Amino acid sequence: MSIIVKFFMAPDDTSAALTLPTGPGRACESLSFGNFDPEEAVVEWESLLAGGSFEELVEAGEPRIVAGEDNGGCVVFAISPGLSTALADAEHPRLRDLAASWVQLLAEEGEIIDTEIDDAIMGDLAALVSSARRQRQGVYCWVA
Numbered sequence: 001m002s003i004i005v006k007f008f009m010a011p012d013d014t015s016a017a018l019t020l021p022t023g024p025g026r027a028c029e030s031l032s033f034g035n036f037d038p039e040e041a042v043v044e045w046e047s048l049l050a051g052g053s054f055e056e057l058v059e060a061g062e063p064r065i066v067a068g069e070d071n072g073g074c075v076v077f078a079i080s081p082g083l084s085t086a087l088a089d090a091e092h093p094r095l096r097d098l099a100a101s102w103v104q105l106l107a108e109e110g111e112i113i114d115t116e117i118d119d120a121i122m123g124d125l126a127a128l129v130s131s132a133r134r135q136r137q138g139v140y141c142w143v144a
Contacts, residue, residue, distance in 0.1 A: 016140040017067035050086040079139040095122040
């Protein structure tokens with residue numbers, strides 16, 4: 001699997017959608033990762049951190065696509081308000097627990113991710129969400 005994943009801040013869906021062709025530029029505060037399915041991951045994270053089942057969240061339309069089509073091309077989706085709040089409010093030990101739970105979930109599905117990398121993803125994403133909230137912006141994900 002070779003996927004480019006960039007979480008970034010944007011003031012609204014329209015601004016976020018403009019990143020579809022090339023991804024968020026240097027003007028956007030962003031985080032870059034790779035090689036995991038972020039659409040599935042954000043639903044799993046919200047389920048683990050904020051509650052609700054994976055199926056309920058998917059049926060509710062999470063993650064909400066703001067640009068592109070989910071058919072192998074580039075896509076931009078919004079991080080849900082529930083996940084944003086849960087990440088911003090979580091203390092470091094809770095984020096570490098989330099990372100460990102997600103690593104275990106992936107292992108059960110036959111995928112391997114290093115716990116240190118996952119800890120960094122959770123911590124960095126929580127910091128980005130907190131920064132976005134202070135600036136009254138949303139957090140989005142661009143995937144290619």
